[in-house]
Amino acid sequence: MLLSNFDYGLDAVSRRLSRRWLDLDATSVLVILIRLVGRDVVQRAGDVVEECFDRLDEYHGYEVLVKGLMSVLAEVVEAIAADRDAQAPLQTGDAADKSHPRSMQGFLEWFTHRNDSNPSLDPDEDVGPVPQEAWGSPQQEEADATAPDPIETPPSTPTELLVQQIISRSLYFLTHDSRLIRARILTLLASAATVLPAALILPSIHHAWPFVLNRLADPEPFVVSAAATLIENLAIHFGDFMYGRIWDDVWPRFLYILRKLEMADSSNALSRRGPGAVGTESAYTHSHRLYRSLLRTMTAAIQGVQVKDDAVWDVIVAHRRFLHSEAHEELQSCARELYVRIGKKNEDAVWFALTATQDPLGGWTHLHEPQWNVTLNTELVLQNLRNT
Incomplete structure (x- = not known):
């Protein structure tokens, strides 16, 4: 019944979002309605979104109301993202694979025959018909002139414009006093990154980037995790845009967070005990959860962003402890995936760092960490790289 007549329910709920009949419970009902019906209700939610923004402008100082309205907007974006994922599964490739070929066979073949002289052509050889006039014709040139530009950006759909409107008017709440609202906005942006093309979302991300970086220093760990998830999605979908931001802005902050968490774990009653426990x-x-977010974000960055050798070496060294057999199994799995991704770009660096962690290599004794048992995970990582 609800699915067949959701437009009546949407109209009834939207009336409760007006200034005259504003009802906080209407936001919860609208969230459930969007979650149940999905994209069909989103296509008719333009007026409801406008009502939400009007109420946010008028009552942005009321935390409970802002939470409810932002939940509605976030649910709209998540419904669109879920529908987009169902229609077109994500296809990503390693950004740096093309610039770091794993095989030198082509180069060796060229090097071997680089001085070979090309066989001279027989002047009597029949090379087939040749053109007797300039290439092309007036008709072909006219057709080429009227053909659409292949690099021209296609027009945005109404759904994309709706999501762009939501994120552009939600950025101001990244600095809200409520930690839940800050996390909600970051989650909304992370979902929008999977929906919008670069031309629609990157201007907003560029404008909000200083505030996103500030959230990495947020006192609430779940807000930091939400910021890391946003950066992960941006790295996967917009690797070129994130290159400098990942290695110059994000990674130094991640390294600081790792060191800070390591110090905090030493005095945490829930920390693992034992030599080299992580x-x-x-x-x-x-x-x-914060460790897991950092590992997944760096894995996505290695996959989608062009690598920077000096920074990647720091990544390799900083995450070795998660390969320790006494670390949580989930963290070990995330760390193995990270090192496999790095190994596809620079297998020698991964082999050297992990081998030196187990046994000193020459003068590189500073890499030796006898308190970490990384032998099994090192073998799994290197075996995976050999099989790819």
Whole structure:
């Protein structure tokens, strides 16, 4: 019944969002309605979104109301993102694979025959018909002139314009006093990154980038995790745009967070005990979730962003402890995936760092960490690289 007549429900709820009949419960009902019906209700939600923004402009100082309205807007974006994922699965490729070929066979073949002289052509050889006049014809030139530009940006759909409007008017709440609202906005932006093309979302991300970086220093760990998830999605979908931002802005902050968490774990009652222990026993602690977010974000950055050799070496060295057999299994799995991704770009660096962690190599004794048992995970990583 609801799915067949959702337009009546949408109209009834939208009336409760007007200034005259503003009802906080209407936001919760609208969230459930969008979640149940999905994209069909989103296509008719333009007026409701306008009502939400009008109420946000008028009552932005009321935290409870802002939370409800932002939940509605976030649910709209998530419904669009879920529908987009169902229609066209994400296809990503390693940004740096083309610039770092794994095989030198082509170069070796060229080097071997570089001085070979080309066989001279037989002047009597029949090379087939040749053109007797300039290429092209007036008709062909006219057709080429009227053909659409292949690099011209296609017009935006109404759904894309709706999402762009939502994110552009939500950026101001990244600095809201409520930690839940800050996290909600970051989650909204992360969902929008999977929906919008670069021309529609990147101007907003560029404008909000200083505030996103500030959220990496947020006192609430779940807000930091939400910011890391946003950066992960941006790295996957807009690698070229994120190149300088990842290595110059994000990675130094991630390194600081890793060191800060390491110091905090030393005094945490839930931390693992034993030589070289890493992280906590539970997978539900703030530090574990933050470790997981950082590992996944750096994996996405290695996959989607052109690598920077000096920074990648720091990434390799900083995350070795998560390969320790006493670390949580989920963190070990995330770390293995990270090192496999790095190994596809620079297998020698991964081999050297992980091998030197187990046994000193020459003068590189500073890499040796006898308290970490990384032998099994090192073998798994190197075996995976050999099989690819």
